[in-house]
Each structure stands twice: as structure tokens, then as C-alpha cells.
Amino acid sequence: MTSIDVREADGGVVLAPSGRLTVVTAPELRTTVAERITAGDKIIVVDLSGTEFVDSSGLGALVSCLKSARQAGGDLRLVAPTEQVAMVLRMTNLDRILQPRASVADALHG
Amino acid sequence: MSHIVEVPATIESIDVVQAEFDTWWTSLGEQKLETRFALELAVVEIATNIVTHTERAEGSAGRRYQLTLDADDATLTAVFADNGMPADIDLSTVTMADPDDEGGRGLALAIAALDSLDYSRVNGRNIWTLVCKR
Numbered sequence: 174m175t176s177i178d179v180r181e182a183d184g185g186v187v188l189a190p191s192g193r194l195t196v197v198t199a200p201e202l203r204t205t206v207a208e209r210i211t212a213g214d215k216i217i218v219v220d221l222s223g224t225e226f227v228d229s230s231g232l233g234a235l236v237s238c239l240k241s242a243r244q245a246g247g248d249l250r251l252v253a254p255t256e257q258v259a260m261v262l263r264m265t266n267l268d269r270i271l272q273p274r275a276s277v278a279d280a281l282h283g
Numbered sequence: 284m285s286h287i288v289e290v291p292a293t294i295e296s297i298d299v300v301q302a303e304f305d306t307w308w309t310s311l312g313e314q315k316l317e318t319r320f321a322l323e324l325a326v327v328e329i330a331t332n333i334v335t336h337t338e339r340a341e342g343s344a345g346r347r348y349q350l351t352l353d354a355d356d357a358t359l360t361a362v363f364a365d366n367g368m369p370a371d372i373d374l375s376t377v378t379m380a381d382p383d384d385e386g387g388r389g390l391a392l393a394i395a396a397l398d399s400l401d402y403s404r405v406n407g408r409n410i411w412t413l414v415c416k417r
Contacts, residue, residue: 264379
């Protein structure tokens with residue numbers, strides 16, 4: 174199960190999905206990001222410190238959300254992946270286009 | 284002893300599969316975390332493949348699949364069986380998607396995570412066999 178905590182921040186918005194990001198929960202992430210882009214947020218920070226598991230469906234949602242954010246003139250940035258998430262990002266070479274930032278502050282203003 | 288899970292072929296079943304995997308893994312005692320990451324990832328990818336293939340090909344109504352988890356001294360094995368349409372797949376041609384692609388990573392991730400992945404069609408059932416060395 175996943176729930177996504179949404180925090181307004183200076184410079185953007187911070188989304189923190191907790192639990193697993195799989196085919197079950199990826200649609201919720203896509204919807205939440207789409208809503209924030211429509212609301213005018215440019216920098217979407219995905220705080221992965223509470224995301225204990227991601228699979229190809231979760232990664233697909235992150236790539237899709239990254240493209241949507243960039244098309245809207247913004248960006249999507251990852252922060253604090255857990256060990257499992259970092260492993261899957263490396264296995265898929267997605268750490269090249271979704272290179273995690275050191276902190277939420279870095280992600281918002283870097 | 285085998286840990287057997289049987290679930291409807293629906294998206295929501297993935298949560299059940301992961302909860303059952305967690306129960307089984309805990310029963311094994313202390314194990315390497317990276318082995319868990321690898322096998323759990325592959326299990327979720329194949330379960331997702333079965334569920335989405337079933338929904339696309341014939342609808343999920345009345346469709347179920349079974350997962351059998353086993354451990355011996357050397358290996359951890361997960362076997363999926365379902366009575367859906369044959370999976371039209373050649374595992375030898377699977378490659379990892381480019382970073383910009385939104386899909387097409389599931390089977391490549393499963394293959395990369397495991398020591399072996401096999402698919403066969405036996406007596407009208409799709410059989411996926413996932414093996415990780417301990």
C-alpha cells in the first residue's frame with residue numbers, strides 16, 4: 174500500500190510516497206503529479222525516503238512524470254532513495270536521468 | 284516446506300503476493316538483504332506480467348494464478364502457474380529499455396535480478412520458474 178504525502182515548499186512541491194510503488198500504486202503518483210503540474214508547480218520533488226520498494230511500473234510512472242514536468246517547463250527531482258530503490262535505479266540506468274539529489278533543499282533550489 | 288499463494292489475476296493481487304512473500308521471507312530467518320531485493324523484485328515483475336497479460340488477453344474475471352515459494356540449502360525458487368492464454372514471449376530477446384522509455388523494463392529487470400528465469404507451457408498452464416542462489 175502507498176499513500177502520498179504532499180507538502181508545499183518554497184520553490185515547488187514535495188511528494189513523499191510511502192510503502193511500495195508498483196502497478197497497484199503508480200497511478201496515484203501519476204495523478205498526484207499531474208494535479209500539481211496543473212496547479213502550476215514547476216519543481217516536483219519526490220522524496221523517496223519512505224518508499225521501501227519500487228518496480229518497473231513505479232519507475233515507468235517516475236519517467237512519465239519527469240517528462241510531464243519538463244514539458245510544462247519544470248522538472249522532477251528525486252531525493253533520498255532507500256537501498257532497494259537505489260538498486261533498481263542503477264539496474265535500469267535511470268540514475269542517469271533521475272540522479273537523486275542530496276536533500277530536499279538541494280532538489281528544490283539546485 | 285513450500286509456501287503456496289493462490290490469488291485472483293487482478294492488479295490488487297500484487298499487494299497480496301508481496302505480503303505473502305514477506306511472511307515466507309521472515310520464516311527463512313536471517314538472509315542477505317540484496318537477495319531479498321532481487322527475488323522480490325523478480326516475483327513482483329512476473330506477477331505483474333501475468334496480471335496485465337491476462338487482463339489484456341481475456342479479462343481477469345474468474346482468472347487466478349498460483350505462486351509457490353521454496354528454499355533449499357543452495358537456492359530460493361519461486362514458481363508461478365496460471366491457466367491463461369500462452370504468454371507470447373522469447374526471453375532470449377529481452378533487453379533493458381532506454382532511460383527515456385516509460386515501459387518495457389519488467390522482464391529485463393527480472394532477468395537481471397535472478398540467476399535464472401524460465402517460461403514454459405505445461406498441460407495448458409503457463410509456468411514461470413524464478414531461481415536465486417542464496
